[in-house]
Amino acid sequence: MIFAANLKCNHTRASFKIYADVLNKTMGVKCDDIIVFPPSIAFLESQTNFIQGAQNFYPCINGAFTGELGKEHLDEFGIKCVLIGHSERRILGDETLIKAKFDFAKEHNYKIVFCIGEDLKTKNSGKTLEFLKSQLDIIDLNYKNLIIAYEPIYSIGTGVSADIKDISSVLEYLTTLSQAPLLYGGSVNENNIKEILSIENCGGVLVGSAALKVENFIKLIKG
Ligand code: PGA
Numbered sequence: 421m422i423f424a425a426n427l428k429c430n431h432t433r434a435s436f437k438i439y440a441d442v443l444n445k446t447m448g449v450k451c452d453d454i455i456v457f458p459p460s461i462a463f464l465e466s467q468t469n470f471i472q473g474a475q476n477f478y479p480c481i482n483g484a485f486t487g488e489l490g491k492e493h494l495d496e497f498g499i500k501c502v503l504i505g506h507s508e509r510r511i512l513g514d515e516t517l518i519k520a521k522f523d524f525a526k527e528h529n530y531k532i533v534f535c536i537g538e539d540l541k542t543k544n545s546g547k548t549l550e551f552l553k554s555q556l557d558i559i560d561l562n563y564k565n566l567i568i569a570y571e572p573i574y575s576i577g578t579g580v581s582a583d584i585k586d587i588s589s590v591l592e593y594l595t596t597l598s599q600a601p602l603l604y605g606g607s608v609n610e611n612n613i614k615e616i617l618s619i620e621n622c623g624g625v626l627v628g629s630a631a632l633k634v635e636n637f638i639k640l641i642k643g
Contacts, residue, residue, distance in 0.1 A: 421617060422567065422601055422624030423641045424455040424533060425631030426475065426503065436462035439634040444469045446638050453624070454641065455501060455533065456631075460489055463497040473501035473533065476509060479517070479524030491528060501531040505555070507573045519558045526563050533626065534559060535605070537571040543586075549593050561598035568600045569626040575606030577629060582606055584615055591621040613640050 431439060436458045447454065447469035454470035463472060478488035494502075504521050505514070514521075525532050536555040538548045552570070560566075570590050575582045582604075591602050604616050605626030616622060631637040 422453045422455065422603060423637070424457070424473075424567075424569070424603065424605075424624065424626045425637050426457045426506070426605075426626060426628050427459065427632060428475070428508070428628060429459060430632055431458055431462055433462045437464065440464055440468055440470075442634045443638065455531075456637075457503050460493075463499065465497055471501050471531070472497065472499055473503055473531070474499050475503050475506070477502055477521070477525075479520045491524075500529070501533070503533045503535065505535040507535065507537055507571060507576060522559045526560060526565075529565065531565045531567065532563065533567045533569055533603070535569045535571050535626070537573050537576075537606070539572075540574040543572065543574065548586075548590065552590065552594070553597065556597060561600065563600075566598070566600040567603060567623075568594060568598060569603040569605050570594065571605035571626060573606075577607070579607050579609075579629075581608060581612050581616065584619060587616065587622070588619045591619060595621050608640070610636070610639055614643065617643075 450469050455473050456470050457473040457475045460474060474494055477494060478485050478490055480490040482490040482492045502525050505518050536552050538551045542548060542551045572582045587604050594602050601623035602621055603624045603626045604622055608616060608625045608627045609630040
């Protein structure tokens with residue numbers, strides 16, 4: 421199972437160092453199935469027993485892109501994993517960049533956690549699968565380092581995860597499109613993780629709020 425933590429705009433350099441120390445000690449050895457996306461200002465240069473991923477980057481090596489991070493900056497921290505298509509970034513204007521980001525990350529062999537998910541209006545109109553397919557149409561679904569995270573927008577940060585039956589039918593549909601591991605994200609917590617991980621075709625979780633405290637994230641991993 422893959423356990424990914426998206427820390428979003430939380431944690432400082434100092435607090436993430438403590439987070440990583442605790443996680444490193446708990447893991448003991450390098451584990452490629454644990455991914456943490458800290459804020460980029462907090463990236464660690466030292467080796468970690470989990471994969472450090474970038475919440476955001478610009479599809480360039482370097483250049484005149486004020487405020488952005490290029491590959492050169494990720495390289496300095498050995499970052500080889502990126503999050504693309506998170507709904508919070510789509511809202512902030514990433515939509516037009518998603519394909520370019522994916523193609524760049526693929527070209528440079530990054531592990532890509534690619535997020536898709538519908539809003540409540542789309543869900544209620546019965547167009548979920550069609551919508552998700554349109555979000556996936558722009559990327560190479562056979563890319564070997566791809567992980568797809570299904571994160572229905574209406575369940576993110578609300579404390580209420582999507583219905584197990586809905587998650588299950590979406591994941592089943594996604595297996596017809598790609599062989600990539602499939603994660604579920606959206607209010608995953610201590611109380612619902614077991615049921616979510618027992619869904620057929622669920623290869624792990626992408627967790628926000630419930631992973632902000634390292635002790636909680638560890639509890640989710642240990643089950
Ligand atoms: P949440 O966030 O667990 O707080 O709902 C998940 C995410 O945005 O990836």
